[in-house]
Amino acid sequence: MFNRNLPIxxxxxFMLLAMGYWAYDTDLHPGTQKKSTDARKNADYFLEQANILQYGKGGKLEYQLTSQSISHYPHNDTTLLSLPHMTSYRKTGQxxxxxxxxxxxxxxxxTLVLWNNVIMNQDKISTGRHTRMNTDYLTLYSDQGMAExxxxVLITSNNSKVRAIGMKTYYEKGQIHLKSRVRGVxxxx
Structure with a gap:
């Protein structure tokens, strides 16, 4: 009986050994494995004491961005900034x-996103009007001249102080829209 079952x-x-060898052999050849689609998530460059200038089509300075350090990440094309400071120059003189x-x-x-002790100042040189906004998180859309x-947020100007929850400011036009729970003096x- 043993002789009859021996070939089986x-x-x-033999089939188990062949399958085991095949499975082991495919692990040894990385070219046959499925390649990972994850992009590299490390910074591809970084700068210290950076100063970035953007000029308009007419050659006029539109904004200046300085930062203590900049790290760019290619997988999502974002740039992290440490102690960023942006200055935007508008046609209106603001x-x-x-x-x-x-x-x-x-x-x-x-689009520039700022967080942790955000301070935004608007100065209109022709009128001498100064407005300061303090918040913990702010998104600036430089192409639209808008921040939200x-x-x-705490907004202070020459003769007023306003607190609100949420705001949208069109800084090129000098307009501020407050979203809710507005209190002011x-x-x-």
Whole structure:
């Protein structure tokens, strides 16, 4: 009986050995394995004490971005900023500055996200009007001349102080839209 089952047993043993060798052999050849589609997630470059200038079509300075350090990540085309400071120059003569502890320049370089102790200042040179906005998170859209947040914001100007939850400011036009829970004090001259 043992002799009759021996060929079957040997055939099964040989097939198991062949399958084991095949499975082991494919692990040794990385070219036959499925390649990972994950892109490299390390920074491809970094700068210290960076100063970035963007000029318009007419050669006029539109904005200046300085940062203590910049790290660019190619997998999502974002740039992380340490202590960023942005100055935007508008045709209307208004200068807008914004700075924070941290920032991120998104793909396309038209959107700047700032967080941790964000301060945005708007100065209109022709009228001498100064407006300051404090919040913890702010998104600036430089191509639209607009900034917004959904977090609490404190807005102070020459003769007023306003608190609100969320705001959208069109800094090129000098307009501020407050979203909710607005409280303010205005002192007349």
């Amino acid at each position: 047993f040997l055939s099964l043993l 200068i807008t500055t914004a700075h924070a502890a941290n920032g991120k320049l998104l793909s396309g370089n038209d 947040t959904d977090l609490p 205005h002192e007349s001259n």
